[in-house]
Amino acid sequence: MEIASFLIVFFMVRYIRTSLQTAVRFPEWERILVIVQYAASGLLAADVFLDSSITKWLWHLMLLGMVGAAYLLKEFRPVRNVWLAVGPYILVSLFKDIARLIDSDFYESISTVVEIAEVFTLVWLIATWVSTQRQQKALEKERLKRLQEEEQSRIIAGQNVMLEQLVAERTAELTRQKEELEQTLTELKATQDQLIQREKMASLGELTAGIAHEIQNPLNFVNNFSEVSVELIEELKEERRREDRDIELEEELLTDLTQNLQKITHHGKRADSIVKGMLQHSRTSTPQREPTDLNNLADEYLRLAYHGLRASDKSFNATLIMDFDEHLSKVSVVPQDMGRVLLNLFTNAFYATEQKRKTGLAGYQPTVQVSTKRLSDEQIEIRVRDNGCGIPKTVLNKIYQPFFTTKPTGQGTGLGLSLSYDIVTKGHGGALTVETEEGEFTEFIIQLPT
Amino acid sequence: MKVLVVDDETDVQILFEQRFRREIRAGELLFAFAHSGEKALAYLNEHPSEYVLILSDINMPGMSGLELLRLIKTSYPAPPPVVMMITAYGDSESYDQAMQLGADAFLTKPLDFTNLKEKLKSAL
Numbered sequence: 001m002e003i004a005s006f007l008i009v010f011f012m013v014r015y016i017r018t019s020l021q022t023a024v025r026f027p028e029w030e031r032i033l034v035i036v037q038y039a040a041s042g043l044l045a046a047d048v049f050l051d052s053s054i055t056k057w058l059w060h061l062m063l064l065g066m067v068g069a070a071y072l073l074k075e076f077r078p079v080r081n082v083w084l085a086v087g088p089y090i091l092v093s094l095f096k097d098i099a100r101l102i103d104s105d106f107y108e109s110i111s112t113v114v115e116i117a118e119v120f121t122l123v124w125l126i127a128t129w130v131s132t133q134r135q136q137k138a139l140e141k142e143r144l145k146r147l148q149e150e151e152q153s154r155i156i157a158g159q160n161v162m163l164e165q166l167v168a169e170r171t172a173e174l175t176r177q178k179e180e181l182e183q184t185l186t187e188l189k190a191t192q193d194q195l196i197q198r199e200k201m202a203s204l205g206e207l208t209a210g211i212a213h214e215i216q217n218p219l220n221f222v223n224n225f226s227e228v229s230v231e232l233i234e235e236l237k238e239e240r241r242r243e244d245r246d247i248e249l250e251e252e253l254l255t256d257l258t259q260n261l262q263k264i265t266h267h268g269k270r271a272d273s274i275v276k277g278m279l280q281h282s283r284t285s286t287p288q289r290e291p292t293d294l295n296n297l298a299d300e301y302l303r304l305a306y307h308g309l310r311a312s313d314k315s316f317n318a319t320l321i322m323d324f325d326e327h328l329s330k331v332s333v334v335p336q337d338m339g340r341v342l343l344n345l346f347t348n349a350f351y352a353t354e355q356k357r358k359t360g361l362a363g364y365q366p367t368v369q370v371s372t373k374r375l376s377d378e379q380i381e382i383r384v385r386d387n388g389c390g391i392p393k394t395v396l397n398k399i400y401q402p403f404f405t406t407k408p409t410g411q412g413t414g415l416g417l418s419l420s421y422d423i424v425t426k427g428h429g430g431a432l433t434v435e436t437e438e439g440e441f442t443e444f445i446i447q448l449p450t
Numbered sequence: 451m452k453v454l455v456v457d458d459e460t461d462v463q464i465l466f467e468q469r470f471r472r473e474i475r476a477g478e479l480l481f482a483f484a485h486s487g488e489k490a491l492a493y494l495n496e497h498p499s500e501y502v503l504i505l506s507d508i509n510m511p512g513m514s515g516l517e518l519l520r521l522i523k524t525s526y527p528a529p530p531p532v533v534m535m536i537t538a539y540g541d542s543e544s545y546d547q548a549m550q551l552g553a554d555a556f557l558t559k560p561l562d563f564t565n566l567k568e569k570l571k572s573a574l
Contacts, residue, residue: 213509216538220560221461227563228468256468263461310509314543320511 085128218267291330305346352388487513
């Protein structure tokens, strides 16, 4: 039975070392266990060569020591159940040897039973060992699975962290882009405002020459009528000094004087209203709607546009036709805005006639016509017609687009009609339409609710 | 002497009538007024060879003063009368054009009536 004992010790030591991982966790026990292993090997050798009965007891001692240590020591708690497997064998073999020592006859009578019991305990031991091993394997499998799961969840957590970082980065990038876009939008809005302002200034530039001419005329009248009035007064004084006063002449002179003063006032006011119109045109603050005489407005801006062009191009000429509806009555509009629309339409009309004139058409008389008409109680109409080059069909649907212009680069902002369209439709709830035939005419029609 | 004044400003008539009241009363000068080049031509056709002096503004809607001058100088049947041009824009281009077309004088606004009177007298 020495081989069995040796194997039990050998496997028990191996079992304890591997399952407790003593090499790593309990180095001092590892040392002892290795010593035990060597001792077991030595004992086996002694058994073979010495054939002494002492070894038998040493085996019992070693086995008991092993099981006792496994059962009692705190560090060996996990392998405590080893006694369950080994215990029966130790007890039976110990009983066998003790019985043989005390009473060999008695032992002989029960030896068969004891031998069988010993075999059973060995079978029990192996069976227990196998089942433990199996359990161990299942546990190990479970542990590996858990480890794998832990590993997986750690990977997932890591991925989560990475994803969150990515999301944060993306969010930061998007926020940055959004801010950049907002900044760009603000800049665009500012640029748009500037462009509108520039367009206003450009049309003011077109106006300036016309305004200068328009102011010069009334001023000349003011000066002339003042001077002539002084002459009249001199004449009147002269007359009064004479013996035979001509009362009729004196009356005539006084009537003329009154008329002259009225003329001075009239032309003074005329210059005044032109300056006011000019100021209104360049004003940027939100303008108010007010009842406006559109006939006057159209007349004023047609002259301004005409003289403005005349001033910059001496050879330019056109027949102006004004056909105003006397029953138009005042319409509530923003005068400077509507003035800009009219100025723009007139300037375009003159430009169109000029383009046609440049083609050298014989007998061509450039004509620009403005007419007003009350359509109903709720609606009026202003038509601006020229017999110029007309608008080609291909560009007709683009004329209201901002920045669209047929003028050479640098000569037109391309905002005139776009702004006019906005002013008429959005600003006044009206409609701006066009009728045209290429090479023949263009007619813009403004319809406004009253 | 008969003078035809062509200007689109209607108040020019009152102004001239007052400025030349003494001459008009004395019968030295006789004025007629037209408010556009077209009307001036029509008036001249109705009163042929009556007018010896035409005073015309250059900048008028429709037929310009220069066009009127050209028509008078080229197609007016009677011996061309004296034509004086007036302009608010004292530019050399208009001046050259007016002179080339045969204008007898080139005046700029505001009109110097003393100067104009002398010119009219010398033209008489």
